[in-house]
Amino acid sequence: MSRSNARTGKTLTLWLSLVLVGAITLAGVVSFVWTPFALSDMAGGRLEAPNATHWAGTDRLGRDVFTQLMIGARIALIVGAGAVAIGAVIGVITGILAAFATRFLDDALAAFFDILIAFPTLLVAMLVVAAREESSLSTAILALGIGLSPIVGRITRILTKQVLSQDYITAARVCGTSWPVIVIWHILPNIAPFLAVNLALQFGLAVMAEASLSYLGLGAPPPNASWGRMLQEAQGTVYSAPWGAIFPGLALFALVIGINLLADGLRDRFDPSRRSA
């Protein structure tokens, strides 16, 4: 009884997360071809409350908040995906290298990951932005990607070591399979399910970090409407016009929660350790 209830609960959570992430993705994709207003359209009244024309109200320049939310969704997804992709490429390569390296190099790399992880991703990202001396969308993506890479590197190293201790690796070596082929055939497919779940969590982290960067004025510059910048701009009017802060805050919350639940749900579904006979 309790187990089937738990299973129904899990299925429900998975659907909820799919709806949350799906809706935000849809909004982001649609924003390329259509938004209720143009981003630079300041024709609306200033700080209008949500109404039939402006579904989420307007900001202090009279721009439509819903339009900004849609474009913010696009930015959040691009930054999240881009940062995770960069973090994954750097992290997976260094992680696998560390797992294969000699004891000394492995220890050095492991320590290096740990030291980098000790710095918050945001701090590392801020350093990268400072080093590039300009804030742009691509800088933010690169910065966050570099910030995430040690986290991915560390987990890749551990997962790879586990796979390396399996007999099928020895069997592959004994039948003459070369190391590059072992990595592609045996290691990557077996670490992928665990890595995917972790990367989904990193995606949420990247979206939040991007909002923080933008909030600090280090993210995508105007006229890009990032949720983080919307929050920053709404700061002065949060009591008189709370919708300017509430909606981007909710959107950020929904995306991060949705992605985390999705990662959890997918792990339960695809965990290879549950693929027993």
Added chain:
Amino acid sequence: MMADLLTVDALTLATAETVLVEDLSFSIGRGERFGLIGESGSGKSLTSLAVLGLLPPAIRATGQVTLDGQAIVGAPERKLRGLRGSVVASVFQEPLTALDPLMPLGRQIALPVRRRLRREGRDSTRTAVRREVHALMDQVRLPDPQRLYDAYPHEVSGGQRQRVAIAMALACQPRLLIADEPTTALDVTTQVEIIRLINTLVEELDIALLFISHDLAVVGQMAERVMVMRNGRAVETGAMQQVLTRPRDAYTRALVTAARRFDHALEGQP
């Protein structure tokens, strides 16, 4: 005639999806040595957990398990803990995981000893406990008790770890010792020593034994009566000699034939 020490009556163990042990009944008399034979998935280890009242929460038990006159199925944990500390004790397959890796061996044996001395209202000072622990270490033939008292589990051999586990089980002076594959992880030359040790101890101390193993020949050296399990059901129960030399059930017969094949090979016969 005194009532049996352990009675298992129509025991069924199931999760929400599958039945793991079905309608199992057997009993063990006081001082009797009983063997439970089964391959992986037979439900033999689960049965021993049910007797100890240590089933995982996802598994539901129906039927009755009566140990020394007390019902186990459905009993509150507090009562079960009392029984585990006094009436029944267990030894498992892997002594390395059964022992605390961070505690010296002597102190691990001392824990159940102190509990028993307190329960019996006897002197439980440090020296009294230590004296008792040394006596137990002698009893399980652990060499050099002075040194081993302060040694950690990883510093001694697998056979010695299993002796420590046995000493801990004996510390509470149980009426029933449950040994679940206690020699499977050991080398054959060590296995034979542990078999002899358990046999001697249960005889000397008049403890009943529930010996669980997949190895027919080992059970043949430990038990007077055996039960063969397959897929959660008992397929044959009887005197050890009869079951292992003239099995009635087809599955038991297949097992015995398989075991004899390697035995014959050792005799130099094809």
Added chain:
Amino acid sequence: MTLLTLENVGFSYGKGQRVLEDISFTVPRGSNVGLVGESGSGKSTLLRLLLGLERPQTGRILFDGAPLEARDAPAMRAYRKRVQAVFQDPYSSLNPAHRIRRIVTEPLRSLKVPGDHLAMAQEAIAAVGLSPDTLDRHPHQFSGGQRQRIAIARAIVSRPELILADEAVSALDLSTRVRVVDLFEEISERMTMLFVSHDMGVVAALCDRIVVLDRGHIVEAGETATILNAPQHPYTRSLLDSIPRMPVAP
């Protein structure tokens, strides 16, 4: 005709204690040799040397008359074409992410064996007594015994001359073990086999020669019947005496 020769092989991990000392024995072509030892005997290490995963520090290993040199890549490739292995744990020796087809054909691809790989895999799967549809399934759909048969199919698919088996039946249940031992017996009629195990009963049933290893040394080697009936070394005697036997009918 010897296929495999070990001459005074010695090995230690790092600067540690000697794991193997002065190991010399031969595996005649077509024979079935059992290497018996308890934990700490060095039998697993010896197998790693034979698999080319480690190199002996002293002495040498000759395969078909030529010394085995783990650093000589082309020579190793040639060696791997002729030597395959079966491991102990059927749950860790098959990649869970792959279909059986891919698992069984891996040696053919890695060793660049010419010919129809699928047909060879089908033949190997049939030879180990599994149905043809096995190839389209994943490891988790099989029991321990079936997985070990798949591992054996992978070992024989490239038609090696020597099979190295590492405790290959130890993890199996008794009734499964007998059937897999039968399979090994059948296979050993076509190739040479070195069967490493702690289980004297299995080795006695399967091998015609036995090498007994204790703490890195060979204590006794000879014909199976001789070792069983007239063991010379006290260790061999205690090993044989320790094995629990089935009760006999009164």
